[in-house]
Amino acid sequence: MTNIQNGPFIVTGASGQLGRQVIDNLIAAGASPIIAISRSPEKLADLADKGVEARKGDFNDPASLPAAFAGGKRLLIISTDDLEPGKRLEAHKNAVAAATKEGITHIVYTSLTNPVEESPITFSKDHSDTEALIRQTGANYTILRNNLYADLVLTGGAQSIAMGQHFAAAAEGKAGYVTRADCARAAAAALMRETGSSVLDITGPEAVSQGDIAAILSEISGKDIPYIAISTDELVQGMIGAGLPESMAKVFASFDEAIAMDYLSVATDDLENLTGQAGQSVGDFLNANKAALLTPQAQ
Template sequence: MTIAITGVTGKVGGQLAALLSQQGIPARHLARSPERAPKYANATVVKAAYDDSAETVEALKGVETLFMVSAAEHPKRLEQHFAFVDAAQKAGVTHIIYTSFYNAADNSVFTLARDHAKTEQYIIKKGFTYTFLRDNFYLDFFLDLCQSNGEIRGPAGNGSVSAVARQDVAEVGACILKAPEKWANQTLDLTGPENLTMTDIVRAVSEKTGEMLTFIDETVEEAYQSRKRWPAQDWEYDAWVSTYTAIKAGEQTGVSSDVESVLGRPATSLRDLLNP
């Protein structure tokens, strides 16, 4: 079986690539900039983009199972996904494992989740065997906010999120790639082992670091205004703010056992991540 993975220069894809190498699983690594991709003895790096070009089709030829890490946030990300799926179909790929988003739906409060829902629908429409890994927000993201900003701010209220560790997602991916047929046409919810409010997160990080971190529960209007210090497009501001409104709306709460079902161990908790 020939497998290919995308996103190898990113965080989740990069961790997955390293795990596959450590486990001796050969893979084809697809990268827009191959020179940036890590080099492994049992992997080949091939140039490919999220498009339907002849180059990308050629890069996918001979691949049976494709691990498709969602493309970078972009106003045309959905078009890129559709084109890449089309290229995979032309190349003869039969199974796509796609990193989607927890509770993805056409009307999700988190704006970027809508693209994930449409991508899932398109993969099914095109007749692929599929495995959808619906990651919740990453625990690492909230820790980065605490460490970089000394606070978390946003209109999340008392809403909670069952955030998942990136490493868990990569480990699940590596496990599934060992026997993808076992996970054919399944949707897995990848969450952490607990629901956490923003207050829970800053409290846990404060206890670990000894620094007094805070959660500032902004209004939606305040959230947009506070983010104006970073030059961005409107769709980016919408995504940043809806991260928190989705949590407040309850769309990111709910603990799944799917990580444990795949890995045979509990999902990584916030305290586990803080105390490696």
């Protein structure tokens, strides 16, 4: 695909897993100049040889953002992962305000599937409020409503195979799981090529249930891995018992609750239309990572 827009292209959260993959996609496509923003720019030192400028920027330190965004044209705001109530939205407000002040012409934002107030996902409203802030800037925007990462299924799947059972509090609901790599491709494509304003659902090719996932794990492991539906409270207590802080356990459990209520049962062609390539299915992703699923260290 051609028709790359004029940069500079700014990627925030550049030292994180998603941000780093976005930058790799931009470099591969020949986009330039690229500015990588991180709270720890020293982690990006290796990118200098690839022509990428690393800058320090922290959404929680608004004074750091004008210099970080200076001269940029197209900006990717990768949502922060702060679980403290209100802190994520405040950080996003700082980023959007700085983008407006520095004259950013196009904002790409990684949002969430169905970010409605009624969603049980604990930070859903942070996303809907951030989307509203971006719409109010007057800049063009691409809002990428990413579904749940299939990468999370990889971690949980290794545990399920080890236990011989796949536990979840998702009832019979489905989710349009999408790989982090596909989300990175989508973000890079939007940053480079999208014009105007749009809201896109970035999903895998089909929505799958936990029963479907258990069947895939059974096939990969060569043993029967039944899906055991449990309550949200049971899931929370199980994660706490495994050493997860209660606040984080409730966040993860809220994903299952959202699946059970069909808030995440979304599968579209938006990813393929945006990038020219369909997303990887959960089955193909798990089979491609079969070794990790079956390796004790991954459990």
